[in-house]
Ligand SMILES: Nc1ncnc2c1ncn2[C@@H]1O[C@H](COP(=O)(O)OP(=O)(O)O)[C@@H](O)[C@H]1O
């Protein structure tokens with residue numbers, strides 16, 4: 001394993017992040033604060049408790065997940081697409097490193113950025129909402145798993161994308177709806193039976209449910225099911241990435 | 254010692270079936286400067302990209318210092334440096350960081366002294382904290398070279414290093430290449446400037462249409478293919494060549510002051526002695542004589558014509 005190379009990619013990517021630190025943090029912090037004000041404050045005060053917790057507290061895990069998932073995807077997809085776009089990726093291809101090292105560097109950096117932003121959102125939430133975390137270790141584990149698996153997904157997206165539109169279309173058309181319909185702002189049990197069944201096909205439901213469980217001890221689906229679902233998703237992404245590098249798809253001519 | 258790079262029957266077909274390399278065989282000697290000369294689209298970049306791992310070969314093998322570039326890609330690539338044809342750099346990154354990145358990417362532990370040495374070597378030290386986008390085109394090319402040298406490669410590929418570069422910078426590049434050679438680095442550069450191959454190469458390979466048409470010592474190549482011209486400058490202009498001197502090899506300049514004699518350096522007898530004797534016998538008075546060597550350009554044009562014929 002060429003750890004020096006992994007570290008180089010990782011550090012270089014983190015530089016990019018810290019160079020634009022204001023934009024990196026400001027946008028997600030502002031938008032989540034707005035969510036808290038609008039949903040937690042204005043609307044939340046008219047909604048009864050969900051699963052025994054206030055509505056404002058209920059949406060905290062979902063909002064963090066929303067941010068971590070979108071950040072993971074955009075960081076990783078941009079991180080790999082940008083060198084492809086600039087042509088600097090040829091240097092990576094000519095380096096004495098394997099695809100595992102390339103993925104560890106890029107996905108590691110993208111996941112780290114998403115985690116940092118997730119942590120900032122969590123801290124921001126404490127300013128607006130009164131809540132506590134029952135199982136901090138499980139919460140961290142869920143955050144790490146989520147950021148890694150969606151960074152892997154973002155990596156695939158970035159390799160696939162041929163232009164900036166394609167880079168944005170998938171998150172916009174697929175991921176955002178999945179997250180919004182994944183129980184960020186409501187409990188699945190509040191839905192009519194038919195929609196509850198449909199929701200079970202949405203992988204994000206399992207994530208948010210598991211994540212919320214780590215906060216409040218209650219979940220829409222069993223915690224084990226959540227873990228299996230996220231493990232499965234990670235496995236699929238890894239397989240696709242392995243295939244990409246084996247065949248050189250969209251990478252090596 | 255065996256040749257540092259060995260290329261056997263290397264073929265490359267791009268998607269769509271276009272054959273960019275049609276069975277290249279080439280051995281690159283340790284420590285030499287090899288110039289690959291060829292027109293645009295000849296396959297120079299494809300050849301280099303394949304050796305460096307940016308594109309995959311359709312068939313054939315390449316070894317670098319004995320390491321197969323596929324089976325043993327880590328060992329092979331870690332001694333290769335590549336300066337690509339296109340200036341592809343992260344615009345917002347600082348110069349020193351991009352060079353550090355390259356060193357690490359190739360698995361070398363970070364070493365500030367080594368980075369400083371490379372940056373100084375390329376006159377980039379006082380630009381080290383600048384963002385790449387603030388540099389001129391020539392400076393950016395230096396950054397590319399610094400990145401390629403950051404891990405102390407033993408084999409350096411320069412893909413058209415002086416395309417679109419001003420004369421002064423071109424001379425600088427040549428100096429840099431000469432110094433690297435003195436350090437024992439093997440250098441392969443592609444160019445479509447014949448003067449460049451002529452000025453710095455030890456050997457010249459000519460590529461056209463995906464085929465390596467010849468590789469030869471530059472001097473041998475010029476001697477083998479080269480024709481020389483002997484200019485005989487006359488004190489008094491003449492209007493036509495005296496009958497006794499008439500031959501296919503002899504021409505008169507338009508102003509009538511110079512007899513131009515073309516001969517082949519390969520032949521046993523160049524005919525110079527006889528010519529000069531005949532000139533004297535014809536009563537012409539010599540003011541001066543000089544010889545001219547045909548340039549690689551003439552050779553190159555000759556070769557491509559031969560091929561087309
Ligand atoms: N990615 C590619 N796909 C298809 N054809 C290509 C590709 N890259 C280069 N070619 C073709 O291969 C030939 C050789 O190109 P190249 O190696 O760049 O030549 P050179 O560097 O000598 O100018 C050209 O005809 C070019 O159009």
Ligand SMILES: [Mg+2]
Nearest residue numbers: 297298299338
């Ligand atoms: Mg080229």
